[in-house]
Ligand code: SAM
């Protein structure tokens with residue numbers, strides 16, 4: 067049984083802030099790397115060791131076109147060595163946008179009286195899930211504002227509802243959550259409903275900056291948010307996602323904060339975050355933020371490559387906040403998951419009457435509104451292997467990114483065959499036009515790279531899929 071300090075009323079040190087802004091600034095300001103040091107740090111990462119804060123600062127402070135290219139090349143190489151060419155696909159599903167908080171950057175903030183507030187009821191949620199299944203989605207993330215209506219019991223109810231929706235061959239096999247931080251009991255309730263990852267983004271790791279953007283409501287408490295995923299761990303959720311919202315404060319500080327957070331989780335719970343997200347601020351209703359910290363495309367590309375190298379075995383999530391062009395480039399630096407066919411307006415997957423983005427109904431504006439089919443088509447054109455795999459989590463193999471990384475042959479035995487099988491299902495059930503041929507070609511290329519026995523059993527399962535069986539995995 068896990069130690070539960072809250073039951074004994076002992077203050078738990080792990081629920082205290084582990085970010086020391088002076089330490090982080092000191093490292094950023096005083097680490098002056100030469101080219102050899104930068105290369106040594108890249109080599110350490112390629113040797114599959116995660117980086118310390120000081121080593122992360124070495125990469126952050128590396129300058130000059132050649133060294134930057136070496137960092138990007140290191141990230142490309144690590145991605146190829148560790149993750150191969152798979153890209154996992156998912157879609158966000160906004161369930162409710164009521165909110166008691168006042169985050170300056172968000173269209174859902176309580177003070178935004180223009181926002182059209184909505185919470186999906188069961189039948190609306192089911193319709194949305196059916197529409198997502200009709201597109202071929204298998205993995206979704208439920209997104210919520212912070213409001214007493216969105217209790218742990220309510221979220222758990224939504225999760226069970228989503229898993230129960232089956233349309234044709236469609237079903238959702240992994241439900242992740244992006245919602246407010248909960249207390250330990252709350253996390254336990256949501257965890258027991260069978261979620262995949264619970265994501266909470268710190269937005270900015272800088273405590274003073276944090277106060278400037280979070281003007282009211284529970285979210286104003288920096289420490290409570292920072293320790294959210296410690297409580298999740300205490301509640302038995304060992305699959306968690308962290309993130310920072312780039313544009314609120316200096317990007318270099320946020321990268322250090324993310325690495326510190328990842329290292330903290332690993333040190334305390336022996337399991338780092340499953341995923342890291344790095345959204346950049348997008349336009350939302352009456353967004354009136356200081357542009358001092360706007361993260362340029364160049365800095366964004368650099369920071370993704372640095373994150374890849376700093377935390378080699380953590381999944382990196384890139385969303386439709388970015389344009390297709392930026393997504394195309396950043397994918398190479400080690401992104402492992404992207405969304406496709408994303409819509410943010412509540413109810414808009416099933417209600418297709420109004421295709422225009424309307425900021426009064428959305429949290430922010432996205433920059434990639436391509437359908438899932440279009441995103442898959444482009445991935446195939448670039449020889450990526452689109453994947454809807456949910457196998458590890460359902461087989462109880464949690465911490466799969468770590469296994470991909472540390473267990474020899476894991477990717478070739480599990481990840482690639484499962485990606486192939488889920489793509490085969492997609493092509494049989496939802497593939498259209500040229501995508502079908504491109505998809506089978508990519509499947510063929512990847513089968514050829516598998517060991518004979520694994521390739522044989524994957525081919526055998528593909529035949530069963532063609533004959534109508536579904537949900538086959540290793
Ligand atoms: N309400 C919950 C919270 O704040 O944690 C969870 C969901 S919130 C809808 C999801 C994330 O969207 C936030 O954590 C924030 O990083 C991001 N976000 C908010 N406003 C944004 C904007 N204008 N542009 C890009 N991302 C934004």
Ligand code: SF4
Pocket residue numbers: 165166167168169172173174175176210211212285
């Ligand atoms: Fe509410 Fe989350 Fe938006 Fe903040 S980011 S206003 S908590 S929905």
